[in-house]
Amino acid sequence: MVLYELIDYSTLKIIWWVLLGVLLIGFAVTDGFDMGVGALLPFVAETDIERRVVINTIGPTWEGNQVWFILGGGAIFAAWPPLYAISFSGFYLAMFVVLAAMILRPVSFKYRSKRPDPSWRTAWDWALFTGSFVPALVFGVAVGNVLLGVPFKLDSDLRMTYEGSFFGLFSPFTLLCGLLSVSMLVMHGSVWLVMRASGDIAQRARRFGSLAAILGIVLFALGGYLVFSGYVEGFRITSEVDPNMAANPLAKQAVIEGGAWMANYTAYPILWVVPGLGFLGLLGTLVLLQSKMEMLIFVFSKWAVVGIIATVGVTMFPFILPSSVQPEASLTVWDASSTHRTLFNMLVATLIFLPLILVYTAWVYKVLWGKVDEETIERDNHTAY
């Protein structure tokens, strides 16, 4: 008896599927509002001081939020190596675009305030906009492509060839997903600004937030309908699968089928709660945005993000990266993970560090909490961004 056998391999696979969701949701909920704020920056704030207010609502904490993204990359590498390998090399140029855009963020925050020159500052404002808007769009487009299936093949050595192209990533459905992602994060960012800024900025943020919430509801419903109606085909495993099997994506049979993405909802109707949560979050945010219950709006906005992302996960389960050209090579929860031992070790590490992270992150937010306005910027002129 070895320690890692305390937990079944199949159970660990499911735990790591959940943790994958937790990481993506952690990223979208925390860095999501940073991206929303960045995407809104040129529109929600006009003067330099207003823009500094907006930037300083996220300035001290955005860096920690971005680690969710980096940790997401590392955790996928550790727990789902084929997913890491195939998705990032398959979406190669799209990944480059995301990275190039995101690289602009740390420098925009840090360097913008280092010179008073207006054209210098405007240039960094647009860099920050790019670093926020572009990833938000591309992440949505990528998720859309995952739902449709990605054109990759595996040979018997598990070497992957990718048959798609960069422009092939953009289809009506994937663009819909991209826009849904942008509206979700812009809404989330607006709510953040309502909470952390005041006056004109908060007022404008309410307008943008309402617009984004309405768009979010429409796009989420439309996307759901396209999947429900079978316009977006799903994937189904057609052979016996042993959940405790060693990782080998080629050991099963699978087909593409209209309506297959609805199978989980048919088998477990309770799962309708998940998209329901997404709608509830969107609607709640929309209704409450004009109210003064700022913290409560943020709670609804968070639930919208959680619900929408979790919907993708439960719709596809057990698939995590289906192949549109060789369905039997699709990656699933059962056949694309690391070994029993690694999943266990990583779980131990996560159980030690994740609670710590949550505690000190909460403390840092508490210390830095409070409305940011023109007065606070003037007061902290030297330290503020």
Place this chain on the structure above:
Amino acid sequence: MELNVVDLSRLQFAMTALYHFLFVPLTIGLSILLATMETVYVMTGREIWKRMVKFWGTLFGINFALGVATGLTMEFQFGMNWAYFSQYVGDVFGAPLAIEGLMAFFLEATFVGLFFFGWDKLSKRQHLAATWAVALGTNFSALWILIANGWMQNPVGSMFNPDTMRMEVTSFFDVLFNPVAQAKFVHTVSAGYVTAAMFMLGISAWYMLKGRHIAIAKRSMTIASAFGFASALSVVVLGDESGYEANLNQKMKMATMEAMWHTEPAPASFNIVAWPDMEKRENLFAIEVPYVMGLIATRSLTDIIPGIYDLVDHSKDRIRQGAIAWNALQEIRANPETVGEDVRETFRQNANSLGYAYLLLPYTDNPMEATTEQVDEAAWSTVPNVFPMFYAFRIMVACGFFFILLTTVFFYYSSSGKLDVLREKRRWLLHVAVWSIPLPWIACEMGWFVAEYGRQPWIIESMLPTSAGVSSLSVTEVLLTLAGFVALYSTLLVIEVALMIKYIKIGPDDGQPAGVQPPEAERPVTGAAPVPAE
């Protein structure tokens, strides 16, 4: 020269890693120095130390932003450009990367905000804790990334599984306590400490030459020279340890670093200068010091260090053995359920050399039928280009000894309270310190080169060749991203250096009212809060 995806991907990785490594060492070292200075501030209550932390903290911030920006690429590039490598080793290699995020990145990134924005919101001790958290976070991240890198150099605690076509962990403990990783970790963070110390020393020397910010410059110099002296010793000693470890498991790296073509009777001599020629496979000339090499590399008088020719011969055996493993693997992959236990046994016997069979794949489709010439060619492909290895190593080592010398001199002047002598009589020493600022960066980049280029042709030492680890991409795609990264990084680097220079010229806040020139000699500092004269 014909462009291919492997070379372009290697170039891209080298480029992005070398750029990233322009910022990382300074972050690692400066974070510790900031925490040290702030500790002095909290313990003594003297405002000047707080002003020092704020000034060096501003430079830290400018550098940190680009470290974060360029680091983003590193986390995803394995999957983007090295997909087969990622699939092949993710079970082992992914874990340290993920733990780096959990244990290190969150810590530094969350508290770095408090470091810059928390001065008025935290008590002195709380702020000090935040600064130490940043310093710990950056140093932990070096630990985990070097555990990952150390495993690529010395793949312990793992085994290849023919049913999943990948390396799998057999002992996580062995991966963590890999001696190569541990030596590399201390060597690398020490290099970061030296970098930060030389940076602080050089800038302080510049202020002293200009007669500005003398009080802060002197204190900074004292801290930097003491810290730099200890770290420079550590970087050389642990560098030696890394070399010793390399000789245990990466004999080819050692042989090419030393341009040692032939095995010599122990203890081997050391080439101070040589002109290695890859075509003729010999040194066109060399100046040797007897015995020294053998003593350094083996720490004995009798152990033999194998030369390149002998190592290539050894590789030929491993290639033949690898071909047998490769052949058995094909049978196992074709019929995983029904293949005979004898085939699996054959595979197990030879699995250690499987990677060597991949070296034959550029020359033949079937390693079992490789000709002697093909085996010969494949075996010689295990030799990285000797010339750059030889000189990169020597430049790094020369820098290391120079750092010990320079920090010793400054440590002497500062510890004996004679820093004013430098200003008055030994100005040339201050000039040397200023002009030495770029040297640690050169040494760090050379060190990266020796470690990583010296591992070629392997992406994982003796297990998987770099050429086999690459993604299925087109030349155009990699060219596009390579050009994109070069353009983006270079632009940002220019901006970064310009901002650095601007803020160095502005200098620290001396606590003087604006417009008042600080006097030549040091005098009690008059700040917002009165502090006792020193």
